[in-house]
Amino acid sequence: MYEIRFxxxxxxxxxxxxxxxxxxxxxxxxxxxAFPYFxxxxxxxxxxxxxxxxxxxxxxxYQIYEPDFVIVLxxxxxxxVNVLKGxxxxxxxxxxxxxxPEEMRSRLNFKNVATVDATTIAIKHRLGSQTAPIVxxxxxxxxxxxxGLVKIETVMDAIREAAPAKQEENAMAAKDAYDAVxxxxx
Amino acid sequence: MKMILxxxxxxxxxxxxxxxxxxxxxxxxPQTSIIETIAAFIANGEMDARxxxxxxxxxxxxxxxxxxxxxxxxxxxxxxxxxxxxxxLLIWASGARLPIVMSVVNRAMAPPWSVWTDQLDTMAExxxxxxxxxxxxxxxxxxSIIMSYKIAEKHNxxxxxxxxxxxxxxxxxxEGVDVPDQKKxxxxxxxxxxxxxxxxxxxxxxxxxxxxxxxxxxFRYKMALAFEDARNEIKKVVEEYNETFERNYSPFIEEYxxxxxxxxxxxxxxxxxxxxxxxxxxxxKGKKVGVARVRYFRxxxxxxxxxxxxxxxxxxxxxxxxxxxxxxxxYAETRSVLYKHTDIPVKGYVMGxxxxxxxxxxxxxxxxDMLSVAKEGVVDKEVEWVGLHGxxxxx
Numbered sequence: 001m002y003e004i005r006f007x008x009x010x011x012x013x014x015x016x017x018x019x020x021x022x023x024x025x026x027x028x029x030x031x032x033x034a035f036p037y038f039x040x041x042x043x044x045x046x047x048x049x050x051x052x053x054x055x056x057x058x059x060x061x062y063q064i065y066e067p068d069f070v071i072v073l074x075x076x077x078x079x080x081v082n083v084l085k086g087x088x089x090x091x092x093x094x095x096x097x098x099x100x101p102e103e104m105r106s107r108l109n110f111k112n113v114a115t116v117d118a119t120t121i122a123i124k125h126r127l128g129s130q131t132a133p134i135v136x137x138x139x140x141x142x143x144x145x146x147x148g149l150v151k152i153e154t155v156m157d158a159i160r161e162a163a164p165a166k167q168e169e170n171a172m173a174a175k176d177a178y179d180a181v182x183x184x185x186x
Numbered sequence: 187m188k189m190i191l192x193x194x195x196x197x198x199x200x201x202x203x204x205x206x207x208x209x210x211x212x213x214x215x216p217q218t219s220i221i222e223t224i225a226a227f228i229a230n231g232e233m234d235a236r237x238x239x240x241x242x243x244x245x246x247x248x249x250x251x252x253x254x255x256x257x258x259x260x261x262x263x264x265x266x267x268x269x270x271x272x273x274x275l276l277i278w279a280s281g282a283r284l285p286i287v288m289s290v291v292n293r294a295m296a297p298p299w300s301v302w303t304d305q306l307d308t309m310a311e312x313x314x315x316x317x318x319x320x321x322x323x324x325x326x327x328x329x330s331i332i333m334s335y336k337i338a339e340k341h342n343x344x345x346x347x348x349x350x351x352x353x354x355x356x357x358x359x360x361e362g363v364d365v366p367d368q369k370k371x372x373x374x375x376x377x378x379x380x381x382x383x384x385x386x387x388x389x390x391x392x393x394x395x396x397x398x399x400x401x402x403x404x405f406r407y408k409m410a411l412a413f414e415d416a417r418n419e420i421k422k423v424v425e426e427y428n429e430t431f432e433r434n435y436s437p438f439i440e441e442y443x444x445x446x447x448x449x450x451x452x453x454x455x456x457x458x459x460x461x462x463x464x465x466x467x468x469x470x471k472g473k474k475v476g477v478a479r480v481r482y483f484r485x486x487x488x489x490x491x492x493x494x495x496x497x498x499x500x501x502x503x504x505x506x507x508x509x510x511x512x513x514x515x516x517y518a519e520t521r522s523v524l525y526k527h528t529d530i531p532v533k534g535y536v537m538g539x540x541x542x543x544x545x546x547x548x549x550x551x552x553x554x555d556m557l558s559v560a561k562e563g564v565v566d567k568e569v570e571w572v573g574l575h576g577x578x579x580x581x
Contacts, residue, residue, distance in 0.1 A: 019360050023190050026362050032190070035359035059463050061322070061355050061456035062545045 001054040002149060003064045007083050008073035010043040013136030016162070017073070018049035021140055024150050024158035025053040033058050046081050053149070067091060071143060073118070073135055075099075084110055094146050094181070096135050101184030116142040116181040124176070125169040137163065141174030142181035152178045191363045193356030196324040197263065197289040197349070198223035199363075200331025202233050203371040204287070207258035210238040210249030214268040215301045216353040217291040221263055243268035247275035247286075254284040255392065257383030259335065262286070265353065266293035266307045273311065279346045280315025280409065282393060283381070285338030286346040287331055288316075292455070292506075293353045294540045302541020303353035305454065305507040308483075309515045315409055317347040317416060318484040320454040322440075324361045327351050329433060332371055337423045341381045342415040352456045353541065366431050374430055413485045420482065438487035439494065440479040443469065447476035449500040449556040452491070454480050454516055457504055457544050464549045475553045480516065488523035495528040500560035502552060506538045513569035531559050534569035548573055551580050 004021065008014030015036045022034035030053050037048035050064045066086045075097040077083060083093065087110070095104055096118040105113045118138035128134035137159050144152045155178075156171040163170040191199065197220045201209070209228075211221040227233035236253075240246045243264050250260040264272060269290055279286050294304035308318060319334065321327045327349065334347040351357055382390070396402045417438075424437045442462045444450050451461055458479030468475045478494050480487060495501060503521075505514035512518035517534030524532060535552050538544040552572060559565055573580045 019190065022360055026188075026190055031362060033359055033361045034190075035354070058361070059459045060546075061352075061460045062543050065545070 001052060001058065001060075002068045002147075003066065004051040004053075004069040004071065004143075005064055005067040006049040006051075006071045006073065007077050007081060008047050008049070008136070009077070010041045010045045010047050011132065012047070012073045013134050014047045014049045014073055015041070017071070017136035017140055018051045020137070020158050020162045021051045021143065021150075021155075022053070023162055024140070024155045025051075027154050027158055028150060030055065031057050033060075037063070046077055069094065069143070069147060071139055072096060073139055078107070084108060092146055094139065094142055096139055101182050105184065114142065114146045114181055114183045116177050118142065118173075118177055121173050121176045121180065125166070125173045127166060127169060127173060137170040138173040138177040141177035144174070145178045145181050146183060187365045187367075189363055189365050190360050191324055191328075191365075192219065192358055192360050193324045193327050193351045194219040194291070194358070195223050196328040196363050197331060197351065198227065199365055200328040200349070201261040201287075201289075202227050203328075203366060203368060204259065204261070204332050204335045204375060205233075205372070206235055206261040206287075208236050208238065208250065208253035208260045209262060210240050210246045210253065210260070211262045212240055212243045212246045212264070212268060214243070214265050216293055216357045217263045217265040217268070217289065219357070220289050220291070224261075243271045244275060247272045247279060250286050250288075251275060251279050251282060251284055254279075254286050255282070255384050257378070257380040257385075259378045260286050261288065263289035263291070265291040266295055269307045269311060270295065273314070276311055276314040276316060276346075278393075281405065283344040283409075283412075284346060285335070285344055287334045287338060288346065288348050289327075289331065290348045290350045291353050291357045292350055300540040301353065303355055303506065304539050304541060305505070305515070308348060308350050309507045309509070311348070312484060312515070315345065316484065317345050317413075317482070318350060319347065319482055320350045320480065321356065322456050322459040322479060324356060324359070324363045326435070327356060328363055328365065329427065329431065329435070332366070332375065333423050333427050336375055337416065337419050339378060340415070340419045343412050343419050344381055345409070345412055345416060350455070355456045370430065374427070417485050420485075436481070438480070438482050438490045440481060441494070442477045442479075444476035444478055444494065444497050446474060447498045448474045449502060449553065449560045450476045450478050450494060450498045451549075451553065451556065452478050452480060452494070452501055452503045452516065452520055454483065455506065457506065457538065457549070460544060460546060461549055464546045464553065467546070468550065468553055473553065473557060475557065483516070486519055486523065491520055491523055492527045495524055495530055498530065498560075499563075500530055500556055501532045502535055502556035502559070503532060504535045504537060504552070508536050508539070517569060531563060531565045533559050533565045533567070535572050536569060537572040542573065548580055
């Protein structure tokens with residue numbers, strides 16, 4: 001079983017991202033569950049969402065405490081919440097930022113860090129507004145590359161089915177992020 | 187068709203496939219997305235039903251009662267304070283013998299305010315005359331609504347039914363769900379055949395005044411008999427559903443690794459799902475434990491619990507609610523039906539109130555405690571509160 005935690009801000013689509021990712025895994029024949037932190041989401045406030053994926057039915061009905069992957073949709077969260085909390089030693093952190101993986105690696109003091117400028121990609125595809133771009137679909141494309149757990153084509157198909165609007169733009173944003181994500185040195 | 191659905195979307199799909207003609211509902215977290223999804227089905231022309239927006243849950247149930255009395259299927263959904271506000275009408279619905287099916291998303295009762303899962307809301311309605319069924323995943327939520335109409339509408343049953351799901355853990359969690367084919371559900375359920383209805387051509391009075399020497403007691407006695415009959419109908423319908431839709435539900439209690447178990451955990455709802463993973467982990471360490479997930483709290487599975495007690499040396503009963511008096515709800519009733527049937531110790535554990543997360547780690551500690559009770563043969567404490575702040579034993 002792999003456990004994935006999303007950190008975003010209310011309005012960025014973290015909960016939707018957790019569901020689209022579950023859908024992509026599901027389309028590849030996996031068992032999934034996706035859920036928000038059982039709280040009351042508010043626009044702009046830190047939001048946490050989760051996806052579980054396994055080859056067998058998932059019986060776990062509790063929150064994720066030791067994720068294999070952490071996806072950060074908003075770099076400003078790095079100073080607001082401990083995004084590394086409970087992450088497995090060999091886990092991977094994927095951050096939406098213009099900064100390099102090396103820079104984030106030393107800032108977080110964690111070895112497996114990937115970065116992608118999902119914000120610029122989202123703006124390029126006119127997803128959301130210039131000031132509040134919606135980066136959730138782009139970051140999923142980067143996740144496909146970083147994790148190697150799901151095909152980018154499946155992620156794009158899941159986005160096309162699940163996105164309420166601009167399906168093709170959202171799918172292309174995922175593709176761009178897949179190509180642009182930086183996983184750094186070693 | 188396989189779809190990714192939340193528990194609430196699964197409930198809405200279960201209702202949609204059962205073709206109720208009237209939905210009357212009032213929103214409350216964490217139930218709201220059930221009735222929103224149904225409203226969208228109706229607005230999109232995917233569901234042929236009248237949607238009545240009402241000013242309260244009390245009115246929602248009143249509208250369902252009135253509609254069902256005209257001879258159509260109805261559906262509604264609620265949680266916590268909404269269910270409490272319905273209380274008077276819940277008893278009316280069952281007393282009037284109307285097979286209404288309702289989704290209830292378990293949520294804690296305030297104060298303090300909490301929208302998270304807790305079974306006090308439904309436990310407080312255990313004597314309302316409704317069949318109560320607790321579920322562990324979204325598939326079971328959807329399937330149970332379809333099965334519940336069939337069971338409730340049997341003319342020897344005629345009892346309304348609550349299909350209960352845990353707040354957020356199911357209601358807002360998306361899982362893969364097999365959505366049955368509409369035609370197959372139509373064939374399985376058949377047209378609603380009311381035992382009686384309001385009919386201008388055949389006038390009759392309903393709910394009239396009965397003097398103390400009148401048949402009030404007999405009405406209640408017939409309900410008691412109907413709960414007995416419901417047991418047989420539940421068995422038959424679950425079996426038929428399993429065969430038709432390729433499922434594997436146990437009617438009353440789902441048992442997991444209970445054969446030769448030194449101790450068995452008795453639970454309701456999603457705790458029973460997580461507990462299965464924990465049971466496997468315990469077996470790897472050579473600890474023989476099992477889990478029994480009670481699906482129907484009403485009718486209460488007395489005979490099944492007695493059979494369960496014969497398989498083991500100890501029962502640990504987990505409740506996500508507390509009863510000020512006998513201790514905990516499932517615990518107290520389990521112990522009551524076991525009286526004089528077994529000598530094994532039975533211990534209650536209260537945990538997860540107000541949605542506090544129930545993790546495998548804490549369940550493992552409860553299993554260990556159960557094993558030590560099994561070994562000693564006596565209960566150290568009848569009902570234990572697990573995981574209170576500052577209590578180091580469970581952290």
